[in-house]
Amino acid sequence: xxxxxxxxxxxxxxxxxxxxxxxxxxxxxxxxxxxxxxxxxxxxxxxxxxxxxxxxxxxxxxxxxxxxxxxxxxxxxxxxxxxxxxxxxxxxxxxxxxxxxxxxxxxxxxxxxxxxxxxxxxxxxxxxxxxxxxxxxxxxxxxxxxxxxxxxxxxxxxxxxxxxxxxxxxxxxxxxxxxxxxxxxxxxxxxxxxxxxxxxxxxxxxxxxxxxxxxxxxxxxxxxxxxxxxxxxxxxxxxxxxxxxxxxxxxxxxxxxxxxxxxxxxxxxxxxxxxxxxxxxxxxxxxxxxxxxxxxxxxxxxxxxxxxxxxxxxxxxxxxxxxxxxxxxxxxxxxxxxxxxxxxxxxxxxxxxxxxxxxxxxxxxxxxxxxxxxxxxxxxxxxxxxxxxxxxxxxxxxxxxxxxxxxxxxxxxxxxxxxxxxxxxxxxxxxxxxxxxxxxxxxxxxxxxxxxxxxxxxxxxxxxxxxxxxxxxxxxxxxxxxxxxxxxxxxxxxxxxxxxxxxxxxxxxxxxxxxxxxxxxxxxxxxxxxxxxxx
Amino acid sequence: xxxxxxxxxxxxxxxxxxxxxxxxxxxxxxxxxxxxxxxxxxxxxxxxxxxxxxxxxxxxxxxxxxxxxxxxxxxxxxxxxxxxxxxxxxxxxxxxxxxxxxxxxxxxxxxxxxxxxxxxxxxxxxxxxxxxxxxxxxxxxxxxxxxxxxxxxxxxxxxxxxxxxxxxxxxxxxxxxxxxxxxxxxxxxxxxxxxxxxxxxxxxxxxxxxxxxxxxxxxxxxxxxxxxxxxxxxxxxxxxxxxxxxxxxxxxxxxxxxxxxxxxxxxxxxxxxxxxxxxxxxxxxxxxxxxxxxxxxxxxxxxxxxxxxxxxxxxxxxxxxxxxxxxxx
Numbered sequence: 001x002x003x004x005x006x007x008x009x010x011x012x013x014x015x016x017x018x019x020x021x022x023x024x025x026x027x028x029x030x031x032x033x034x035x036x037x038x039x040x041x042x043x044x045x046x047x048x049x050x051x052x053x054x055x056x057x058x059x060x061x062x063x064x065x066x067x068x069x070x071x072x073x074x075x076x077x078x079x080x081x082x083x084x085x086x087x088x089x090x091x092x093x094x095x096x097x098x099x100x101x102x103x104x105x106x107x108x109x110x111x112x113x114x115x116x117x118x119x120x121x122x123x124x125x126x127x128x129x130x131x132x133x134x135x136x137x138x139x140x141x142x143x144x145x146x147x148x149x150x151x152x153x154x155x156x157x158x159x160x161x162x163x164x165x166x167x168x169x170x171x172x173x174x175x176x177x178x179x180x181x182x183x184x185x186x187x188x189x190x191x192x193x194x195x196x197x198x199x200x201x202x203x204x205x206x207x208x209x210x211x212x213x214x215x216x217x218x219x220x221x222x223x224x225x226x227x228x229x230x231x232x233x234x235x236x237x238x239x240x241x242x243x244x245x246x247x248x249x250x251x252x253x254x255x256x257x258x259x260x261x262x263x264x265x266x267x268x269x270x271x272x273x274x275x276x277x278x279x280x281x282x283x284x285x286x287x288x289x290x291x292x293x294x295x296x297x298x299x300x301x302x303x304x305x306x307x308x309x310x311x312x313x314x315x316x317x318x319x320x321x322x323x324x325x326x327x328x329x330x331x332x333x334x335x336x337x338x339x340x341x342x343x344x345x346x347x348x349x350x351x352x353x354x355x356x357x358x359x360x361x362x363x364x365x366x367x368x369x370x371x372x373x374x375x376x377x378x379x380x381x382x383x384x385x386x387x388x389x390x391x392x393x394x395x396x397x398x399x400x401x402x403x404x405x406x407x408x409x410x411x412x413x414x415x416x417x418x419x420x421x422x423x424x425x426x427x428x429x430x431x432x433x434x435x436x437x438x439x440x441x442x443x444x445x446x447x448x449x450x451x452x453x454x455x456x457x458x459x460x461x462x463x464x465x466x467x468x469x470x471x472x473x474x475x476x477x478x479x480x481x482x483x484x485x486x487x488x489x490x491x492x493x494x495x496x497x498x499x500x501x502x503x504x505x506x507x508x509x510x511x512x513x514x515x516x517x518x519x520x521x522x523x524x525x526x527x528x529x530x531x532x533x534x535x
Numbered sequence: 536x537x538x539x540x541x542x543x544x545x546x547x548x549x550x551x552x553x554x555x556x557x558x559x560x561x562x563x564x565x566x567x568x569x570x571x572x573x574x575x576x577x578x579x580x581x582x583x584x585x586x587x588x589x590x591x592x593x594x595x596x597x598x599x600x601x602x603x604x605x606x607x608x609x610x611x612x613x614x615x616x617x618x619x620x621x622x623x624x625x626x627x628x629x630x631x632x633x634x635x636x637x638x639x640x641x642x643x644x645x646x647x648x649x650x651x652x653x654x655x656x657x658x659x660x661x662x663x664x665x666x667x668x669x670x671x672x673x674x675x676x677x678x679x680x681x682x683x684x685x686x687x688x689x690x691x692x693x694x695x696x697x698x699x700x701x702x703x704x705x706x707x708x709x710x711x712x713x714x715x716x717x718x719x720x721x722x723x724x725x726x727x728x729x730x731x732x733x734x735x736x737x738x739x740x741x742x743x744x745x746x747x748x749x750x751x752x753x754x755x756x757x758x759x760x761x762x763x764x765x766x767x768x769x770x771x772x773x774x775x776x777x778x779x780x781x782x783x784x785x786x787x788x789x790x791x792x793x794x795x796x797x798x799x800x801x802x803x804x805x806x807x808x809x810x811x812x813x814x815x816x817x818x819x820x821x822x823x824x825x826x827x828x829x830x831x832x833x834x835x836x837x838x839x840x841x842x843x844x845x846x847x848x849x850x851x852x853x854x855x856x857x858x859x860x861x862x863x864x
Contacts, residue, residue: 046607057859111734115741123687123726124742142727217730220692221738225728225862233730237694240599243606243627327571384607391608397593477566477596478604490570495733497572498756498815500740 015432017359018442025356025363028349029370035410036256036377039385040249046388047246058234058251065230066258068144068219069212072151073205079152080159080204081197083302086295087160088167098299099164100519102306106157107467107514108313109488110218111495112507116309117141117150117222119316126308146222151215155208157306162207162418165457166200167193169426185291202266203418206372209262210414213255214378231255235378245384252381259376263369310511317508320501328490328506332513335470335487338405339517342469343462345409349374350416350461357417358424368421374413382407383475390479400479404486408469416461420454427453459526463518470514487513559589560793562782563612565601565619567814569594574806574813581805588793597731598697598780602628609633610787615794618657618782618801622841623700625654625781626848635786637798644821646839647777654781657801658816661775661836662701663768664688664746665753671745674769678709681769682720686745689735692728693855697778698735699728702748703854704847705776708840714854718861725862751775751834752815758829759812767834774838780816 017025087099105113120126121141128138141149170192178188216232231251238248349371356367375382386403390396431449440448473488485493487510494503569575569592579590595604598619605612610633620628628634636652643649645659664681666674675681681688691699706714726744729735739747746769754766782801784794800806808822811830818826842850 060863114734115737118738118741118743122741122743217734221727221729221734223727225725226692226859227863229859229863233692233694236730240603241694243603325571387604388607392611395613477600489566492733493567493570493572495737496567496731497570498736498753498760499572500737503737 015359015436015442015445016361017356021352021355022360024348024352025360025367028352029367031349031406032370032374032410032413035382035386035407036375038389039382040252040256040377042385042388043245043252043381044249047244047249049246053247054250054254057229058231061229061231061234062254062258064219064223064228065213065232065255068147068151068215068223068228068230069209071144071148072155072212073208075148076152076155076159076208077163077201077204079302080156080163081201082294082298083156084160084163084167085193086298088164090292090295090299098303099161100515100522101310102303103157103161103518104310104511104515105153105306106155107464107471107518108154108310109471109473109491109507109510110154110215112313112471112491112510113154113309114150114218114221115316115504115507116313117153119312120308121146121149126312142222142224144223144228146224147215147219147228150218150222151208151212153306153309155211156302158211158415159204159208160302161460162204163197163200165419165422165460166196169422170196198269199422202269203372206263206266207414207418209266210259210373210376213259213262231258232378232380235380239380239384248381248384252378255378256376260373263373267369313504313511314508316504317506317511320505321508324502324505324509327485328487328494328502328509331485331487331490332509334401334484335513338401338408338476338486339466339469341402341405342408342412343466343521345406346412346416346465347458347462349409349413350420350458353413354417354420354424357421358428368417371417372414374410375407379407379474383478386475387478396479397484400476400484403479404472404474404476405469407475408472409465411472411474412461412465412468415464419457419461419464423454423457424450456526459522459524462525463521466517466521467514470517471510557587557589558790558793559591560586560615560790560797561591561593561613562616562618562797563593563595563601563605563614564617565597566594567597568592568619572813574809577809577813578806581809582797582800585800585805586793586796590797598624599695605633605785606631612785612787614785615788615790616782616784616797620654620781620783621697621701622777622779622781622844623697623704623847623851625651626844628783629653629844633786634783635788635791637784637795639795639798639802641802641820643802643819644817645779645819647779647841649779651781651844654783655798655801656779656781656819657806658810658814658819659777659779660750660752660816661768661777661839662698662705662748663751663753663771663775663834663836665739665749665766665768666746668765668767670742674746674767676770677772678706678717678721681724681746682717684724686724687726687743688721688724688746688748689726689738689744690728690748691732691735692730693858695730696732698732698748698750700851701776701778703851703858704842705840707850707854708776708842709773715857715861718858722861722864728862750778750816751836752811752817752830755811755827755829755833756815758832759827764832770834770836774840775836776840778816779841 118125131138174192178192214232216230216236219228219230220233231254235248235251238244238251353367353371357364360367387396390399427450435445435449471488473492476486476489491503491506491510494506567573575592579592582590595601598621601619602624605614605617634653637655639655643656645656649656675684690702693699693703706717710717735747736749738744751768754768757763757766784798788794802820804822807818807820810816810818811827
């Protein structure tokens with residue numbers, strides 16, 4: 001970010017990280033290192049010596065993991081660009097609602113999402129039924145194509161939102177100037193959109209790659225069998241089938257290194273944020289004609305792909321929603337507690353690391369890197385490692401709530417920073433000098449300069465964190481206690497007790513809660529009316 | 536009260552004292568056992584009514600996760616009893632040295648003999664492929680017929696699911712050296728493999744696949760709870776592999792006597808009568824009232840297959856390699 005403007009007087013306006021924020025950032029960094037390295041170390045410590053080894057099947061798992069994660073990231077982001085472009089340029093009734101709903105797949109629990117996808121693309125799904133009705137042969141979703149469909153379904157929404165924010169940060173003045181200069185589409189792409197995309201696309205690729213890296217149940221079921229074995233499944237096997245902790249730790253290490261390499265490679269690719277001075281004015285009207293048709297097509301197709309499976313989840317759950325058994329309703333409270341705590345932790349974590357990435361001198365890249373790779377270790381290893389660390393000290397059941405909230409917050413941190421950091425940097429690049437020359441103190445600078453520009457991405461990020469936490473069925477399974485079940489746990493139990501219809505109702509309830517939490521926080525924190533164009 | 540903090544403290548102290556008088560028996564089990572829809576709540580009530588103790592169920596994933604958790608905790612575990620391992624896990628469980636002999640001689644209603652000094656069965660079932668009578672009126676009657684059919688099946692991954700591992704052992708027990716050929720024949724029939732039982736069963740109910748690997752008792756759920764008689768288990772002439780679910784006393788338990796009482800209680804009506812319509816399995820000892828109405832409609836295989844715990848442990852890794860290479864093509 002120091003590329004912003006190398007004025008000799010830089011030190012005059014560039015702020016220093018205050019001591020309180022330094023302490024916060026250090027605490028967050030320590031916590032994240034404990035989560036990743038500590039958990040991995042704990043698992044290794046409990047392992048029988050010399051048990052680890054890479055088997056031939058692991059190479060196949062490594063190859064498949066890399067292939068599916070790379071393809072999922074490329075396809076999700078490639079499709080997200082035209083969709084985000086169309087959404088950024090067009091205004092139509094229901095646009096805001098559409099953007100919110102199109103974000104829903106990302107926050108759905110994976111089992112629910114898979115059911116929705118199969119209701120459309122499965123052997124017995126609507127698409128195959130329509131093809132049969134038209135007299136065409138059907139298609140099979142099971143295979144690499146299925147894994148990709150599911151991962152794009154999950155991640156297209158996130159990629160779209162991240163890129164949409166990039167578009168929203170293009171100052172209206174640039175677009176007006178481009179229009180005044182008579183830029184055609186190509187020139188506009190070269191001078192405005194291309195450079196903006198080089199700032200946001202590598203980050204979006206990295207996020208999606210990291211998410212898909214640890215996928216296993218979804219990859220297995222849609223991948224059609226052991227061909228679709230990912231490293232995370234191999235880790236699962238090492239734990240549960242062989243109880244070989246050394247092997248599990250080794251595989252988790254390989255998986256973490258893959259993620260780290262991807263992050264480093266993509267960081268080299270991305271352009272640094274530049275000062276794009278602008279006055280936060282509305283954008284000029286976009287081109288009509290062909291451009292309009294292309295945008296309409298992009299929005300329609302993406303909406304159909306993302307919303308039809310959701311509609312199926314809603315239709316299946318609706319008749320059973322009101323009749324849900326009491327324990328399901330009781331678990332809602334527990335889920336709200338976990339999500340609430342998780343959001344608070346996420347806010348503290350992203351404030352600490354975000355501002356450190358902005359103002360800490362030499363430590364800034366470290367703060368950013370750590371935040372972006374908050375959960376590189378395998379979720380399975382983190383859960384087990386924490387269990388090993390906690391067990392001698394305290395009854396794990398007592399930790400179920402805080403540990404789940406903490407891991408959920410760490411899960412959401414990379415997305416949160418991807419959303420918040422660019423806005424912070426932009427605000428700093430645009431207004432830091434002005435703020436310094438006016439002699440604003442740290443408090444006033446945060447309140448008057450940064451917060452108004454941060455609150456929309458912050459609302460988005462914290463809303464996302466709440467929704468993710470609401471739907472997560474990860475570490476809590478290891479720490480769970482009777483009576484402290486969360487909604488995803490109850491959903492899982494209903495499915496395990498043949499109660500498919502109640503499970504469909506519970507899935508809908510979970511969808512409503514996740515989406516509700518997301519919208520509420522985004523509105524509450526982000527403010528009702530966008531001051532800036534875009535998201 | 537002038538000093539509410541003190542009052543609260545006193546109240547808590549009395550509550551703690553009352554608690555300390557009641558011994559607590561901690562039973563680790565799998566998640567679906569403790570759920571509201573599983574046997575847990577009724578078993579807890581029945582045992583607490585007669586033991587003068589508190590029964591504390593701790594749910595930990597499924598059978599394999601349960602054992603992994605016990606191994607993680609080692610000798611320091613809080614568990615007094617572990618309930619929910621099956622015969623594919625007992626060899627590994629015995630190896631940990633964490634279990635103590637139960638010393639119970641009981642007449643069990645199992646199709647096979649039982650002689651294990653560490654583990655005592657509480658329920659059992661046969662694995663089977665479940666189908667919908669209307670969609671598949673003439674199901675295959677053997678693995679070979681299934682191979683020759685056009686039907687699609689969903690199975691579970693043996694690496695992450697106990698029924699998945701059960702199928703692996705089923706093919707091993709029925710075909711031995713021919714198992715690789717059977718798996719190669721089955722491969723095109725396998726629509727997909729899921730990580731757990733519930734996902735596979737869900738796919739079947741949605742109509743994604745014609746058959747799903749489950750239990751001969753699965754149709755009883757639909758019949759009894761949903762009054763739906765369309766689901767049935769296909770009878771295979773090779774015989775059906777069994778799953779026997781067992782419990783064992785943890786050697787380091789501080790409540791050995793109570794644990795022993797629980798194991799004895801486990802085979803009485805208070806426990807056994809709950810099993811058929813919550814766990815949807817056969818009780819290890821048929822309760823006095825017999826099996827619930829509807830169970831008589833279920834297919835009862837003439838041949839029950841079961842590898843001994845040692846044999847199952849020995850053949851597991853080889854069978855897994857066969858499975859993986861046949862299905863990974």
